Amino acid sequence: MMYHAQSFAENEFATDIIGYGGSKPIPALERLPKVHIHHLPELPKFLRTLPFIIFAPIKIVHQIASILFVLLVRISKPPEFILVQNPPTIPTLALVWLVGRIRGSKVIIDWHNLGYSILALRVGKHHPFVKLATWFEGYFGKTAYAHLFVTHAMRDFLVKKWDLQGRKLVLQDRPPRHFHRASAQEVHELFLRLEPSLTFQASLHGFLPSSTAPYSTPFTHTATVPSPVTSSKALKRNSLEYHHGFSSSTAPPIPTTAQTYMQVQLPTQRPDRPAxxxxxxxxxxxxxxxxxxxxxxxxxxxxxxxxxxxxxxxxxxxxxxxxxxxxxxxxxxxxxxxxxxxxxxxxxxxxxxxxxxxxxxxxxxxxxxxxxxxxxxxxxxxxxxxxxxxxxxxxxxxxxxxxxxxxxxxxxxxxxxxxxxxxxxxxxxxxxxxxxxxxxxxxxxxxxxxxxxxxxxxxxxxxxxxxxxxxxxxxxxxxxKQWRWGTWEENWARTVRPLILRDVNR
Known part of the structure; x- marks a missing residue:
C-alpha cells in the first residue's frame, strides 16, 4: 500500500494514507510533498486482556468510528479514488463502500487474499462467522469501480464466485526500483549496523568468523589478505584484531587468515564467511x-x-x-x-x-x-x-x-x-x-x-x-529462462496509471 501511495503521489495526486502507526514509512513517503499520513488511534492496552467475545465488538466499533472520522472529516476534499487493500475485510470494505457513495469517490480494491479464508484458519471453515464473513466480503466487494488482483487465479476465482463488477486488472506485486543485489560495501555497512544485535545473540558466540569493527564483519573485510602469519607476535596481533571472535570446540572452525591491516581497501566478501x-x-x-x-x-x-x-x-x-x-x-x-x-x-x-x-x-x-x-x-x-x-x-x-x-x-x-x-x-x-x-x-x-x-x-x-x-x-x-517481470514502477505504470488517468475529473 505504501508503494501504491508513492505511485499516486508521483503521478501528481494529493495522496492521503490511513493506517496504524508502529512502523516507519518508506523514505519516499516522507519526502513527497503530496503525501499526508493519518494515523488511526489504538485501543488502550488494558482492553486487549478482555475475552475475545467482548474485545472483538469493541475493537470493530472503535475502528468504524476512527476510520469514518478520517475519511469524512479529516480529509476535507472528497477523493477521486479510494484504494483499499483486502484483507483486512471487516469493517474496512463496508466503510469504503459507504464513503464512496457519500462522497462520490471511485473505490478500487486491491485483492491480496480473502478475509474469510484467513478467519477460517482461526475458527474453522464451517464456523458461522466464516459464512457471515464470506457474505460480507462478496456483498461489499462486488460493485467496486475497479479490482486489482495479485494473481490471475484470484481474478478468475472471484469473478466466478461473486460476479465482480467494474474493471478487473491483474497487478502482480513487484518490488520498487531500489531493491537490488547488495554490493560488498552495502553488506559491510549493514553488518556493522547489525553488530550490536548479533553480539547480543548468545548462540552466535564462537560460531561466526572473528571480526573487528570497522575493519571487518563476519561476512566482509576491508584489508588485504597476506600469507598466513605464523609468528607468535603476528598471532598475538591477530587475536587482538579479532577480539569479538570465538572458535567452536566441536565443529571444524571456519578458517581464518591473520591479517596485518597494513593497507585498507574497499570491503570484499570474506572467503571464510558462513552461508x-x-x-x-x-x-x-x-x-x-x-x-x-x-x-x-x-x-x-x-x-x-x-x-x-x-x-x-x-x-x-x-x-x-x-x-x-x-x-x-x-x-x-x-x-x-x-x-x-x-x-x-x-x-x-x-x-x-x-x-x-x-x-x-x-x-x-x-x-x-x-x-x-x-x-x-x-x-x-x-x-x-x-x-x-x-x-x-x-x-x-x-x-x-x-x-x-x-x-x-x-x-x-x-x-x-x-x-x-x-x-x-x-x-x-x-x-x-x-x-x-x-x-x-x-x-x-x-x-x-x-x-x-x-x-x-x-x-x-x-x-x-x-x-x-x-x-x-x-x-x-x-x-x-527468458521470463521477464519488471519493477513495481513498470507494472504500476502499465496497469494502474491508464485506469486512474482515463477518468480522472479535471
Missing amino acids: LLVSSTSWTPDEDFGILLGALELYEARAQQLAALHDKAGVSKPAQETVAKLPKMLVIITGKGSLRERYMNEVAKLQKDWQWVRCVSLWLEAEDYPILLGSADLGVCLHSSSSALDLPMKVVDMFGCGLPVCALDFACLDELVKDGVNGRVFKNSAQLAEQIEDLLTGFPDDASRLEDLRASLARTSQPSLTPPHVHPPHIHTPDD
Missing part, C-alpha cells in the same frame, strides 16, 4: 515455521555426517575443509508475530547441540530490509496461502534483490516461482533440506546450482518488453 539464509515471516498459522525448523535439523545432521565420514577416512584437516562442501549456515528470520516466541524458544533448545547451523530472529528497519535480502545467499518462503490464490510478497522482495528462493508449494505459486529457473519448490522439510544442501554444496567458491538461479534472476531484472499477462501463467513461453 546466509533469510526467511521473512509474520509468524502466523498460514506460515508453518516447523517446516524450516525440521529442514535445519536435517541439514545439521547431514553436515555432521559428512564431517564424521571425512574424519573416519583419515583426511587431513586442510583437505577435509576442501572436500567437505557443506558450509556453516546462519539463518536470519525477520518479522513480528504471535508465534515468534514459541518457535524461537524451540530453536534455542535444539541449537544447543548444533555445530553447523545457527538461527536468530531480527527486526529490521525498512531501509535495512532490502539490503539484508540483497546480502543473503538463499531465501526461504513458508507462505502456504489460506486461499491458495495469492502470492507471497516476501518472494517478490527477494527476487527484486536477486535472491534465489526455496518456496513452499501451493496452487498458483508457479505464477511467480519457476521451479529450477528462478527458485526451488518444496512440499516438506525433507525436500527443503535436500534443496538447501544441493544449492549450498561448494559454497562459496563453487555453488554452481545457486549461481545458475541467481543468473536467471539477473536476467529477469532487465526492463520488460512484453506485459506479464500476455502469456497466461499456466502456459510457459518457449523459453522460460
Whole structure:
C-alpha cells in the first residue's frame, strides 16, 4: 500500500494514507510533498486482556468510528479514488463502500487474499462467522469501480464466485526500483549496523568468523589478505584484531587468515564467511515455521555426517575443509508475530547441540530490509496461502534483490516461482533440506546450482518488453529462462496509471 501511495503521489495526486502507526514509512513517503499520513488511534492496552467475545465488538466499533472520522472529516476534499487493500475485510470494505457513495469517490480494491479464508484458519471453515464473513466480503466487494488482483487465479476465482463488477486488472506485486543485489560495501555497512544485535545473540558466540569493527564483519573485510602469519607476535596481533571472535570446540572452525591491516581497501566478501539464509515471516498459522525448523535439523545432521565420514577416512584437516562442501549456515528470520516466541524458544533448545547451523530472529528497519535480502545467499518462503490464490510478497522482495528462493508449494505459486529457473519448490522439510544442501554444496567458491538461479534472476531484472499477462501463467513461453517481470514502477505504470488517468475529473 505504501508503494501504491508513492505511485499516486508521483503521478501528481494529493495522496492521503490511513493506517496504524508502529512502523516507519518508506523514505519516499516522507519526502513527497503530496503525501499526508493519518494515523488511526489504538485501543488502550488494558482492553486487549478482555475475552475475545467482548474485545472483538469493541475493537470493530472503535475502528468504524476512527476510520469514518478520517475519511469524512479529516480529509476535507472528497477523493477521486479510494484504494483499499483486502484483507483486512471487516469493517474496512463496508466503510469504503459507504464513503464512496457519500462522497462520490471511485473505490478500487486491491485483492491480496480473502478475509474469510484467513478467519477460517482461526475458527474453522464451517464456523458461522466464516459464512457471515464470506457474505460480507462478496456483498461489499462486488460493485467496486475497479479490482486489482495479485494473481490471475484470484481474478478468475472471484469473478466466478461473486460476479465482480467494474474493471478487473491483474497487478502482480513487484518490488520498487531500489531493491537490488547488495554490493560488498552495502553488506559491510549493514553488518556493522547489525553488530550490536548479533553480539547480543548468545548462540552466535564462537560460531561466526572473528571480526573487528570497522575493519571487518563476519561476512566482509576491508584489508588485504597476506600469507598466513605464523609468528607468535603476528598471532598475538591477530587475536587482538579479532577480539569479538570465538572458535567452536566441536565443529571444524571456519578458517581464518591473520591479517596485518597494513593497507585498507574497499570491503570484499570474506572467503571464510558462513552461508546466509533469510526467511521473512509474520509468524502466523498460514506460515508453518516447523517446516524450516525440521529442514535445519536435517541439514545439521547431514553436515555432521559428512564431517564424521571425512574424519573416519583419515583426511587431513586442510583437505577435509576442501572436500567437505557443506558450509556453516546462519539463518536470519525477520518479522513480528504471535508465534515468534514459541518457535524461537524451540530453536534455542535444539541449537544447543548444533555445530553447523545457527538461527536468530531480527527486526529490521525498512531501509535495512532490502539490503539484508540483497546480502543473503538463499531465501526461504513458508507462505502456504489460506486461499491458495495469492502470492507471497516476501518472494517478490527477494527476487527484486536477486535472491534465489526455496518456496513452499501451493496452487498458483508457479505464477511467480519457476521451479529450477528462478527458485526451488518444496512440499516438506525433507525436500527443503535436500534443496538447501544441493544449492549450498561448494559454497562459496563453487555453488554452481545457486549461481545458475541467481543468473536467471539477473536476467529477469532487465526492463520488460512484453506485459506479464500476455502469456497466461499456466502456459510457459518457449523459453522460460527468458521470463521477464519488471519493477513495481513498470507494472504500476502499465496497469494502474491508464485506469486512474482515463477518468480522472479535471
